Structures are given as C-alpha cells and as structure tokens.
Amino acid sequence: MTRLLLALSLICACASAALATPIRIKDLVEFDGVRGNDLVGYGLVVGLNGTGDGIRNAPFTEEIMVNILERLGVNVTGEQFRPQNVAAVIVTAVLPPFARQGSQIDVTVSAIGDADSLLGGTLVMTPLTAADGDIYAVSQGAVIAGGASVEGDAASVVQGVPTAGVIPNGARIEREIEFEFASLAEVRLALHSPDFTTAARIEAAINHEFGRGVAAMLDAGTVLLDIGATRAPSPAHALTRVENILVQPETRARVVVDQRSGTIVMGEDVRISRVAVAQGNLTLRIEERPVAVQPNPFAEGETVILPRTGAAIEEDAGTGLAEIRGGTSLSEVVAGLNALGVSPREMIDILSSIDAAGALHAEFIVR
Incomplete structure (x- = not known):
C-alpha cells in the first residue's frame, strides 16, 4: 500500500518537473505540409512452414495466388490448389515527408486469413497505394514476425503475435509527392x-529570436510564420531557426486514470477544493453447507441431501469521514489523498466522486 502511494507521488512529481522544462517548438507543433502519408497494399506471403491460410476458409488467398502465377507466365486455369505455405496479408507503411524516389521505408505485414504464423515467410512484390489510388512504393522481402507458436497433439502455446511482422527497409519509393516547399511564402x-x-508564447519567442514581427497567432492551435519577413534564404533555413527555439508550454489541469492497471x-x-470523504467496503459472504440425512439402521429409505446456506454481509470500518483541505499545490493534493490510506483503485473511485461533487478542478479522464 505504502509503495503504491509513494509511486503515485513520484509520478506526479515527475510530471510537475517535466512541465516546468522548456520544450523545443519542433516538439510542440507540426509544420503545415510537412507530414507523412499512409500507404496500403494487398499481397501474398510465401514460404511458410505449413502455417499459412486454409484455402477452403480463405478463397481470396487462392485468387491472389492465381493472379501472381499468371503474371509470371504460369498457366493454372482449372487447377486445384491446396497449399498451406502461403498467406494473404495487408501491407501498410508511411511515406515520410520529402521522401525521394529510390529511398527505402519500413513496412508492416498483417495476416487477414486464418494463417497461424508468418514466421519464415517472404512477401511477394506488392504495390502500395495512397488515398488517391496511385502507387507510391513497392514492397518485397523477408518478414520478421514478432512472436512464436508451438503446437502439439493436445495443446498449443502462442507467445506474442506471430501473424503480424515487419520488413525493415522493405519498400522502395517509386513516386514522389509533389510539394513545392521552397516556394512557400507562409508556413502555419x-x-x-x-x-x-x-500559442502566444510561441509567437513571442519567434519574434524575439528574429528581432521583429515575423509570427502571428491566428487561434489556439495555429501560429502563422511569414517567411519573407524572416529574411531567410529559404523556408527551410527559416524553420531551422524556428524549430529549436525553447518555449514553456501551458497545459490544462488533468487527472488521467487507468482502471485496468490502477494507474493515476x-x-x-x-x-x-476543501471536501470531506468517507470510504468503506461491503463484503457479501455466501457459503453452502449441505447436510446428508440418512434413514435409521435397517429401515427402508434412501439418503436425502438437505441444502444449508449461510449468508452474511460485513462492512469494513474504513477511516471514517476524512477531510481533504483545499490543495494549493500538487504535493498538498497528493498528501491529502494519501492521508486516506486507501489503495490506488479505491483512490480512483474517490477522485471520481470528488469530480462529481464539483471539488476537482481539473479535467478527469478515464481510460
């Protein structure tokens, strides 16, 4: 109990220390137009050791296999396929900003049929398309799966997720995204x-760095940078100076709890605010004690089982009504909650009740 409450205090203290540290602008914002693009493709993994899709349960695997073989010049019309070493997969990747033709990116491969494992498989050449339907990369290579599967006659053990894996540098970029970054006059x-x-602090810090008004706050989520006013040779040179400027961010007061792990x-x-809290538990105990009744010796009859149930409700004494004074700092809030002497899971319920009472002045987030 003491260790868990101490851990809560340390987590809160670390969060306070982190918020007090200035952060680079590049870690607080996204530059307009400088972003990745999602790619997706549908392909086939071959070379599996009998852990692929069952063709009867995944007919789409047979269809793509036939298409691939016919493109390679193999006539398989009317043939019956029953291999167990192939699996249909979805291939996903992110095309990073300013990626150039010929460079390589990582891809993720995930089975969509009833394959047991992708261990040892090889992805056959798979085109990757973006939201506009155009092909931007082509993927191929050996799959590195992140799990293991062992199966016997009466039991099986699976560790990790063997039906998903990655291919480092598994896709080569074939098309570039047209974006004339060097011609931008303004960057958001x-x-x-x-x-x-x-946003106001970012505006002030940028203007202080350049010694003149080059940035303007448009709203809570956007700051406009005038590239021409920076007198930089290009937008890239201007953002090089901007992204490393340190700013003290401001955040809303939040309490985040995870009910599954009991983390706060x-x-x-x-x-x-100043509140009084009482916390207690009810325990319901039910115990079955059946009694066997037998007939007298040498008498006719048969044994009868009579039900006997014992039920009781117990209420823990708890800590009574405890007062939590109005917190003027995070350490005082933690100290007041720790004084109740409850577990973190019970503290989650207390914080929820305090929030419902209107005494918790923070955004309460439950995951």
Missing part, C-alpha cells in the same frame, strides 16, 4: 495540444 505551425497561452497521473495544476 499547428499545435499538438491547442492552447491560447502556448496528475498534472501540475490540479487543485481540489
């Missing part, structure tokens, strides 16, 4: 977490 900086105070994380600005 989009904040990851929109906040008026943070509080932000630096969390405050709790």
Whole structure:
C-alpha cells in the first residue's frame, strides 16, 4: 500500500518537473505540409512452414495466388490448389515527408486469413497505394514476425503475435509527392495540444529570436510564420531557426486514470477544493453447507441431501469521514489523498466522486 502511494507521488512529481522544462517548438507543433502519408497494399506471403491460410476458409488467398502465377507466365486455369505455405496479408507503411524516389521505408505485414504464423515467410512484390489510388512504393522481402507458436497433439502455446511482422527497409519509393516547399511564402505551425497561452508564447519567442514581427497567432492551435519577413534564404533555413527555439508550454489541469492497471497521473495544476470523504467496503459472504440425512439402521429409505446456506454481509470500518483541505499545490493534493490510506483503485473511485461533487478542478479522464 505504502509503495503504491509513494509511486503515485513520484509520478506526479515527475510530471510537475517535466512541465516546468522548456520544450523545443519542433516538439510542440507540426509544420503545415510537412507530414507523412499512409500507404496500403494487398499481397501474398510465401514460404511458410505449413502455417499459412486454409484455402477452403480463405478463397481470396487462392485468387491472389492465381493472379501472381499468371503474371509470371504460369498457366493454372482449372487447377486445384491446396497449399498451406502461403498467406494473404495487408501491407501498410508511411511515406515520410520529402521522401525521394529510390529511398527505402519500413513496412508492416498483417495476416487477414486464418494463417497461424508468418514466421519464415517472404512477401511477394506488392504495390502500395495512397488515398488517391496511385502507387507510391513497392514492397518485397523477408518478414520478421514478432512472436512464436508451438503446437502439439493436445495443446498449443502462442507467445506474442506471430501473424503480424515487419520488413525493415522493405519498400522502395517509386513516386514522389509533389510539394513545392521552397516556394512557400507562409508556413502555419499547428499545435499538438491547442492552447491560447502556448500559442502566444510561441509567437513571442519567434519574434524575439528574429528581432521583429515575423509570427502571428491566428487561434489556439495555429501560429502563422511569414517567411519573407524572416529574411531567410529559404523556408527551410527559416524553420531551422524556428524549430529549436525553447518555449514553456501551458497545459490544462488533468487527472488521467487507468482502471485496468490502477494507474493515476496528475498534472501540475490540479487543485481540489476543501471536501470531506468517507470510504468503506461491503463484503457479501455466501457459503453452502449441505447436510446428508440418512434413514435409521435397517429401515427402508434412501439418503436425502438437505441444502444449508449461510449468508452474511460485513462492512469494513474504513477511516471514517476524512477531510481533504483545499490543495494549493500538487504535493498538498497528493498528501491529502494519501492521508486516506486507501489503495490506488479505491483512490480512483474517490477522485471520481470528488469530480462529481464539483471539488476537482481539473479535467478527469478515464481510460
């Protein structure tokens, strides 16, 4: 109990320390147009050791296999296929910004049929398309699966996810995305977490760096940078100076709880008004004690089982009604909650009740 509550205090203290540290602008914003693009493809993995799709349960695997063989000049019309060493897969990748033709990117391969494992498989040449339907990359190579599967006559063991894997540098870019970054006259900086105070600080920090008004806050999530006013040779040179400027971000007060693991994380600005809290538990106990009744010796009859049930409700004494003073700092809020002497899971219920009572001055997020 003490260790868990101490861990909660340390997590909160670390969060406070992290929020007090200036952050680079490049870690707070996304530059307009400088982003990746999702790619997807449908392909076939071959060379599996009997762990592929069952053709009867995955007819699409047979269809793509026939198409590939016919493209290679093999006539398989009317043939019956029953291999177990192939699997239909979905291939996904992200085309990074400014990627050039001929460079390579990583891809993820995931089975879509009833294949047991992709271990040892090889992805056959698969085109990858973007949202516009055009092919931007082609993927092929040996699949590195992230799990293992062992099966016997009466039992099987699976560790990890053997039906998904990656191919490092498994796709080669064949088409570039047309984007004339060097011709931009203005660049918008989009904040990851929109906040008026943070946007104003970014505007002030950029203008201070250049010594004149080159940035203007448009709203809580956007700051506009005038490339011409920076007097930089190109937008790339201007953003090189901008992205390394340090800014103190401002965030909303938040309490994030994970009910599955019992984790509680509080932000630096969390405050709790003065409240009184009582916490207790009810325990319901039911015990079955059947009794066997037998007939007298030498008498006719048969044994009868009579039901006997014992039921009781117990209520823990708990800590009574405890007062939590108004928190003026994160450490005082944590100290007040720790004084209740409850487990983190019980503390989640207490925080939820305090929030419902209107005494928790923070955004309460449950995952």
